[in-house]
Amino acid sequence: MKPLLEINNLSTHYHLEQGLLRAVENVSFQIAKGETLGVVGESGCGKSVTARSIMRLLPPRIGRIAEGEILFNGVDVARLDPRGTEMRDIRGGQIGMIFQEPMTSLNPVHTIGAQIVEAIRTHSDLSKAEAMEKAVMLLDRVGINQPEQRARQYPHAFSGGMRQRAMIAMALSSDPALLIADEPTTAVDVTVEAQILDLIAELKAERDMSVMLITHDLNVVGEVADRLIVMYLGRVMETTTAAKVFDAPAHPYTKGLLESLPAIGRRSRLKPIKGSVPGPHERPPGCPFAPRCDKAMAICQTQPPTFRIDDDTSAACWLYDDEVRHDG
Amino acid sequence: MTDDTILSVADLSLRFGAKPKVKGSGLLAVNKVSFDLKQGETLSIVGESGSGKTTIGRCIARLYAPSQGSMVFQAKDGPVDLATLDKAGLRKVRREIQMLFQDPNASLNSRMRIGEIVAEPLEIHGIGTKAERIERVRSLLERVGLSADAVNRYPHQLSGGQRQRVGIARALTISPRLLICDEPVSALDVSVQAQVLNLLGDLQKEMGLTYIFVSHDLGVVDYISDRIMVLYLGTVMELATRDDLFAAPAHPYTRALLDAMPARVGGKHRKRKVLSGEIGGPSGLRKGCVFAGRCPFATDICRTHEPELRPWRRRPETRVACHHADDLDLGSYDQPPPEPESLP
Structure with a gap:
C-alpha cells in the first residue's frame, strides 16, 4: 500500500543575514494511513521546520525547500505554489495542524465558535x-462541556487545556487525513497532557487518521506512536518503532537521550550527553553528532549514509557499516 | 523541630490583592503551609501550574511578603523569622539564601558580562578584595563546567545550558546555605537537563547545601529529592520521603499525579489514567478540601470540612491532608490500587 505521506531527501534552507542555515538536510520518512509517527529531537533539530515544509508555511523569502519531494496522496506538495488553491486545499483541509501554544494560534478578538466556523x-x-452546528458538535467531541455556550466565548475565557482542545476541534473541522501535532502538550500540565494524548489517540482511531506527533519527549512517543524518527541538527539519526526504541536504541544519540532521561524509579546516576547542541551557525562537518559522541571515529568526519539494521530500524551511523565493523 | 532543622515554616499563607475588611477577597495563593527543612536535604515542591509552588519559594526568599505565618531560618548568627524581617535583616540573611530561576535568559542581565554577573553578589555584600573576587569567580565558573574565557562573554553568546550554569555560579558565589531552585531544568533540552541535575547533586554534596526544588516533573523530582511536598491550590496535600511517596502514595491527588505520569512498567509504557477536570481557580471563599471536586473518593465531609495535614496511619513519617487517607490503599507508582476504587 502506498503511504499517505512520503518524504524523500527533503532539504529546507533558511537564508539568514548570518548566512545559510541548513535547517533540514536530506530527510526521508513515510507515514502510512492510520499510523502515528513520532518526530523526536531537541531544540534546533529541524522537527518543526519539517512540519512547516509539509504545510508550506515557511517564512516567505527566508525559508525555502532546496531539494527533495513531499508526496502527499501522490501529489508533490514541495512543487505547489504555497498561495495557490491546491495548497490551500491541502493546508488546513486534508492536513490539519495544531501548535504548541494555543494562545498564540487563536485570535483573541474572535469567539472560539467564529474561528472554527471560519x-x-x-x-x-x-x-x-x-x-x-458542526463547530458545536466538534467542541462537544473534543470534550468541552456546554459547547453551545463555550462557542460564544473568547479564547481568554478558556483554560490552557481547553484552548488546546479547541485547536484540535478546529484542526479536525475539515476531516483531515493527516494531523500534524507540534508539541501539543508541552505547555500544559501533566494531568492535562494525559487527557490531550488520549483524545488524539481516540480521534485517530475513530477517523482512521494519520498523525505526525512532534515532541522532545521520548516518553510521549513511547505511549502514542507506532514508529518514530529521531532528529538531530536537521538530520534523521534513526528510524525505529516505539516498541523498540527503549530497549534497543540503535544510534548513539538515541542512547544518549535515553540515558539522560530521569524516570520514576530510576536510581542510577543520569549519564548526560557531553557538551550541548551547537548553535545554528556552528554545525560540525560530517556526522553532526560526532563532537558529542563517545563512539566517534575518524570516519565520522564524513556524513554517514543511512544503514538499514532490520525491517523497521535504520540509523545514520558508521557503526553499522560492515567495513567499519570489521576494521574495528 | 530538631537540631539540624535549617528552616521551619509554620502556617504560611499569602493572599494576593486582598481588600481589607472583605473576608475571602483576593487570591489565596498559599494556604497555611507548614514544613521543616533539614540541613543538607533536598525538599521538592511539586504541583500543577497554579498550585502555588513557585510562590512558596518566593515567600521564603522574601520576594513576596507573606500575609500570615512564620518562617524561622537558622542563620549563622542565630534564628530569624523571615516573615517579619526588616530590610537590613533581609539583606544580611540573603547571603545565606539564594535563588536559581527557571529561565536563565530572563534572570541574567543581558548587558553584563558573565564575569560581572557572577561577581555582582560579592560586590553587593562587600566580600573580598578585587583580586579575591576575580579568583572566586574564576574558580566557580570552572567548577560549574564553564571555560575560563566565558568571563568576558555576554549571556546571549552562551547556550541555554551554559546560561543555567552561570545562574548556578552566581547563586553560589557568596556561599549560601539554602538554595531555592525554581524549575531550574524545565527550559533545558533533555541531554543538558541531565548535566545540570548531576551538577546540582554534586555541588550539594561538596558544599553541604540545602535545596528547595520546585518542579512539575515527577521524574526529575524522583531523581533529586529526599522528601517531596505535593501541593494543590496552595494547600499541602501530602508530605513524604521520596521513597514513601512513590511506593505508597497517601493522598488521592498524589495517586492521580502518578497515574498521569508517563512511566514504563514491565518493558512498555503503561496506559496513563486520566484525572478529569482541571485545577480550579484560587479565588473566593473556600469550604472543605480543595481537591474534593476532582476526587473519586470525596464524600460529604470533604465538601464541608477542610482536612488537616496529619501523620498517616500506614506510614507515620508521611503526612497527609485527607479525611479518608487512613482507609485508603492507593497502591504504588507502578502498581494500581489492589481493591476497587471506592471506600470500604
Missing part, C-alpha cells in the same frame, strides 16, 4: 448556521 467554511460550502 475554518469549516474555508474548506466546505456549509452555510454559517450549518458550520456553527
Whole structure:
C-alpha cells in the first residue's frame, strides 16, 4: 500500500543575514494511513521546520525547500505554489495542524465558535448556521462541556487545556487525513497532557487518521506512536518503532537521550550527553553528532549514509557499516 | 523541630490583592503551609501550574511578603523569622539564601558580562578584595563546567545550558546555605537537563547545601529529592520521603499525579489514567478540601470540612491532608490500587 505521506531527501534552507542555515538536510520518512509517527529531537533539530515544509508555511523569502519531494496522496506538495488553491486545499483541509501554544494560534478578538466556523467554511460550502452546528458538535467531541455556550466565548475565557482542545476541534473541522501535532502538550500540565494524548489517540482511531506527533519527549512517543524518527541538527539519526526504541536504541544519540532521561524509579546516576547542541551557525562537518559522541571515529568526519539494521530500524551511523565493523 | 532543622515554616499563607475588611477577597495563593527543612536535604515542591509552588519559594526568599505565618531560618548568627524581617535583616540573611530561576535568559542581565554577573553578589555584600573576587569567580565558573574565557562573554553568546550554569555560579558565589531552585531544568533540552541535575547533586554534596526544588516533573523530582511536598491550590496535600511517596502514595491527588505520569512498567509504557477536570481557580471563599471536586473518593465531609495535614496511619513519617487517607490503599507508582476504587 502506498503511504499517505512520503518524504524523500527533503532539504529546507533558511537564508539568514548570518548566512545559510541548513535547517533540514536530506530527510526521508513515510507515514502510512492510520499510523502515528513520532518526530523526536531537541531544540534546533529541524522537527518543526519539517512540519512547516509539509504545510508550506515557511517564512516567505527566508525559508525555502532546496531539494527533495513531499508526496502527499501522490501529489508533490514541495512543487505547489504555497498561495495557490491546491495548497490551500491541502493546508488546513486534508492536513490539519495544531501548535504548541494555543494562545498564540487563536485570535483573541474572535469567539472560539467564529474561528472554527471560519475554518469549516474555508474548506466546505456549509452555510454559517450549518458550520456553527458542526463547530458545536466538534467542541462537544473534543470534550468541552456546554459547547453551545463555550462557542460564544473568547479564547481568554478558556483554560490552557481547553484552548488546546479547541485547536484540535478546529484542526479536525475539515476531516483531515493527516494531523500534524507540534508539541501539543508541552505547555500544559501533566494531568492535562494525559487527557490531550488520549483524545488524539481516540480521534485517530475513530477517523482512521494519520498523525505526525512532534515532541522532545521520548516518553510521549513511547505511549502514542507506532514508529518514530529521531532528529538531530536537521538530520534523521534513526528510524525505529516505539516498541523498540527503549530497549534497543540503535544510534548513539538515541542512547544518549535515553540515558539522560530521569524516570520514576530510576536510581542510577543520569549519564548526560557531553557538551550541548551547537548553535545554528556552528554545525560540525560530517556526522553532526560526532563532537558529542563517545563512539566517534575518524570516519565520522564524513556524513554517514543511512544503514538499514532490520525491517523497521535504520540509523545514520558508521557503526553499522560492515567495513567499519570489521576494521574495528 | 530538631537540631539540624535549617528552616521551619509554620502556617504560611499569602493572599494576593486582598481588600481589607472583605473576608475571602483576593487570591489565596498559599494556604497555611507548614514544613521543616533539614540541613543538607533536598525538599521538592511539586504541583500543577497554579498550585502555588513557585510562590512558596518566593515567600521564603522574601520576594513576596507573606500575609500570615512564620518562617524561622537558622542563620549563622542565630534564628530569624523571615516573615517579619526588616530590610537590613533581609539583606544580611540573603547571603545565606539564594535563588536559581527557571529561565536563565530572563534572570541574567543581558548587558553584563558573565564575569560581572557572577561577581555582582560579592560586590553587593562587600566580600573580598578585587583580586579575591576575580579568583572566586574564576574558580566557580570552572567548577560549574564553564571555560575560563566565558568571563568576558555576554549571556546571549552562551547556550541555554551554559546560561543555567552561570545562574548556578552566581547563586553560589557568596556561599549560601539554602538554595531555592525554581524549575531550574524545565527550559533545558533533555541531554543538558541531565548535566545540570548531576551538577546540582554534586555541588550539594561538596558544599553541604540545602535545596528547595520546585518542579512539575515527577521524574526529575524522583531523581533529586529526599522528601517531596505535593501541593494543590496552595494547600499541602501530602508530605513524604521520596521513597514513601512513590511506593505508597497517601493522598488521592498524589495517586492521580502518578497515574498521569508517563512511566514504563514491565518493558512498555503503561496506559496513563486520566484525572478529569482541571485545577480550579484560587479565588473566593473556600469550604472543605480543595481537591474534593476532582476526587473519586470525596464524600460529604470533604465538601464541608477542610482536612488537616496529619501523620498517616500506614506510614507515620508521611503526612497527609485527607479525611479518608487512613482507609485508603492507593497502591504504588507502578502498581494500581489492589481493591476497587471506592471506600470500604
